[in-house]
Amino acid sequence: MENVLLVGFPNSGKSTIFNMLTGQLRKVSNYSGVTVDSASSELISNSINEKKISVVDLPGVTNLIPTSLDEGVTTTTLIKDCAHYKMIAMIIDLDRFEASLSLLLAVKEILNKKIVVIINKNDHLLFTKAHAQRLEARLGLPVLSISAINDDEKDLDNFIRKHQNDVLAGETLSPKIKIHPDAKQFMPELLPDNHFDEISATEVINSIKSHQAEARQIINSIYKHSTKKTKLTENIDSIILHKFWGSIIFVGIFYFIFHAIYAWAGPLMDFSEGMVSALGQFLAPHMADGFFKSLLIDGVIAGVGGVVVFVPQIMILFFLLSLLEQSGYISRAAVLTDKVMSMFGLNGKAFLPYMSGFACAIPAIMAARSIPNHKERACTIMTIPMITCSARLPVYVLLIGTFVPKITYLGFLNSQALAFFFLYFLGSFFSLMVAKIFRLTIFKGETSNFMIDLPHYEKPSLRFAFRQALRKGKLFLKKAGTIILGLSILIWFLSTFPGPDKKLTVNKTPEQISSMTLEGSVLGQTGKLIEPVLRPMGMNWKMGVGLMVAFGARELFVSTMGTVYALGNVDEESTTLRERLRSEIDPATGLPVFTTAVVWSLLIFFVFALQCTSTLAIVRREMGSWKYPFYMFSYMGVLGYGGAVLVHQFLK
Amino acid sequence: MSLTLADVDVGIEVEVVSYDGEGLYEFKFISLGILPGDHVVIQSKSLFGGPMAIKHGEWNFFALRKDYAKKIIVKKLGE
Structure with a gap:
């Protein structure tokens, strides 16, 4: 060699x-x-x-x-x-x-x-x-x-x-x-x-x-060097890095990216979701009912499909970022945000990954590669998943929409919108605070941003940007997809076996049968087993199953609640699920199960806990060791559980 | 008090004279190619004392945090 x-x-x-x-x-x-x-x-x-x-x-x-x-x-x-x-x-x-x-x-x-x-x-x-x-x-x-x-x-x-x-x-x-x-x-x-x-x-x-x-x-x-280009760069920078106009342009550009991820990815996500379910529907009639059909359609296709839907978001984000990076703007953004980030022990280059975290932690963690200092990068990666990503949204929509009463304060402040804002704020605030704590303890060190190069502005190439987006999309599918595949199969097994008694399923609707299957399954049994741990948060075993499944991916909470309450396929806008949740009565006390305290406890748990296997997989890949996802999972779990217990005890 | 790069207003061209503080900074700046005798112009200053954008020589641009800019001692041209 x-x-x-x-x-x-x-x-x-x-x-x-x-x-x-x-x-x-x-x-x-x-x-x-x-x-x-x-x-x-x-x-x-x-x-x-x-x-x-x-x-x-x-x-x-x-x-x-x-x-x-x-x-x-x-x-x-x-x-x-x-x-x-x-x-x-x-x-x-x-x-x-x-x-x-x-x-x-x-x-x-x-x-x-x-x-x-x-x-x-x-x-x-x-x-x-x-x-x-x-x-x-x-x-x-x-x-x-x-x-x-x-x-x-x-x-x-x-x-x-x-x-x-x-x-x-x-x-x-x-x-x-x-x-x-x-x-x-x-x-x-x-x-x-x-x-x-x-x-x-x-x-x-x-x-x-x-x-x-x-x-x-x-x-x-x-x-x-061409003096024309130097002059051009000087002129553009006098606006882009201007104390006042620079900040306005900066907010505008990033608002646009944020908007694009939500607005443009929407139809693409619907399209890929449609493709996934069409694939299931296409295969279903060709297979005999039973074990393999359910494993393939409910386990593999539904599980992996859940990952595929994130690909458009990732590609749009990296397409736009590549355009910005090629033009030379990214280093200017680092200059503009350096002061604020330095208060939390980070440098301006960490701004972009945090920002991307509002869409999805996975591309955000990948974007942290631009941070040269290992400790700062590790610290950024370790705290990004607390930023409210789009996968938490369905859960927030369901719980806030159902349980937070619509009240208008001062004529224009809507209580539900305020609840949303509060949860977003909580995630961002804690992610920066934890970053600060990490920088003072385990990732100790001075912020490294000694010098930021400001390359000359250049016209970005759409072709390169597209290739970058494609590359990032492929990488995401290949690596996170394999792990998600394994976990989907696992969750399917755990929520299917050992299966209900055949005698009891006579004359029951398919929805009731799937509810019975879940209750008797390993997952359902585990939910009942951990009920003592759930109690301080005010949750019952059904919510526990929802939480456990949501550890695969947060959105699964909504569909699992649907299964638990035997409604078949539901999504967060499903009124029947909402009505069912509202009217759920605790047989022991005769009072509603979902009290304000329980709902906020659930919400707080979702703000903090790391319920996303793709994130764990990508952190493992980026940091090269299982140590990092393990620590991340632990500290976020402690915050989630602790926060939920605190909120429940306080509001009870 | 000697004039440092952090004190210079936007748009004024100055010449690097020496470096303040410990030898560490002299090392860093020289390794990065900012040598005594070089001409620099402040292009912009950020809000709340954030990094300042600097033109170095004929066609190099970079940004330095204010704390580091304070370590570069400069003089006005022709002084």
Whole structure:
């Protein structure tokens, strides 16, 4: 196996390139024995090539003199493990061309190793073949320009494979780096004399300065920016980043996205829901009644169909975000929101994921990838699911619409609308507060947003945006879909078996039979078993079954309540379900079951508890460990249960 | 008191002189390519003391939080 190290600036797209080359089979390993994560994985193309190559993704650095342990890993690996890798792939960030080229010059100075140069973020093809040739001539190193977000891995893979075979004379085997004494503590594995020489801080700074100056000179000699574009960017920014107008435009743009997700996704969701039920109806007459039919139609098709309906929302969101990102607006949005987010220990880049969370936590968690700092990203991901997503809406509609009396205050404030607003506010407020608490405890650290690049404005490409949307949609279907599939089958089994006594089902309507099936099923029995736990929240076993099923996906609460109350297929507008819920009497006390206290207890539980298996699956995938979904599930469960108990006891 | 980048008004071009505070900031700014002698212009300032947008050299744009802008000591051109 031959190793290639990926070295570059933080946020230069190193990890995207790593994932492109290795097919996201990211295995986190402790390279070089240091307990900071760096990933190593084999190329996808190893399966069809004789030569086996693996790439190592090292922490992003701005220079080789570390100011933290993370950064120290990169330098330590370059120096100490010099004999263990064949080649260095330097990732140059076109948005920070000068400074990242200067890092390359520093690496080149201390190491005579094979180095290839990958110019990333060439999203608008501004860096041409001719530029690449001139840069190659200046550096004496092979150069490839790519756009990691738009291109596929073929060119990149060929480029690395091709130059892996280059012969290099006088390769460095035991390199040495010049550092100042303060930097030693971040590279505990390097030995004086063997690995480094000490010089003064001033000398270190002078050496970085000289690399910067050289980089600047190289760029000026090969690359000219158009002054027209610079002027345009200046003009647009004077409005977009304006204290007053900037904020108004910002609210307008994000209101539009929010609106688009609700309004445009509606018909598409209806369409895909229609397709799913049509598929069930098409298959049903062709199958014999019984076990397999029910498993396929009620379990698999209904369950997976529940996931498929979210695809339009995800695609619309990522289509619009891609347009904004390509244009250069996203970094401006980060500037505008940085101050507010910093109060909660986050930076402006976290705004967008939170915003997306109102539609659905899944694309929101995926959007958090743009946050470079691991702790801030983890903290953002861990708190997003408390933002009120659209899956909670059916539950809120059912409960508020049925039980909150319509009263108008001050002539225009509607009590039901206020209840909705209160629940939205509660979720958002707690998600930011918990983020703050996390940032002060387990994800401790300063907010990292040192510098935000403001790339020149460019005209976005609809084709790229569409491709991005398609890619995100596919990814969502593939990964979350497989887990949902498993869980749908599980829920079907648990709510079907052991099945009611045949003698008792004579002369009963199908709705009554399905109600009996559920009551006698494992799920129904469990509901009765956990009733003591539900009591403090004021809930009975029927609500308990609803809650348990809703752990698969929140919307299932509505349809489960329908089944429990034997009404067949219901949705949240179903008046009969509402009437039935209102008239439900507790046989023990003779009073209505759904009191104000019970309804609010249910609502509060839904605000906080993490009832969404897709979210758990996506968090596992994004964070690479089951630890995160486990903690998330636990703390949100505690808040949900605690909140519901508190509300019930208070209102009772 | 020396003039810092945070004190400069929108639209005024200034020259970077040095960096305030611990050596850490000098490191960071120099690694990011903001060198003494470079010309910078503040493009905009955000509400409530949020980040400021800066034009650096001929065609680079970036934003810095105000706390960090305070670490860059500048002088007006021609002084």
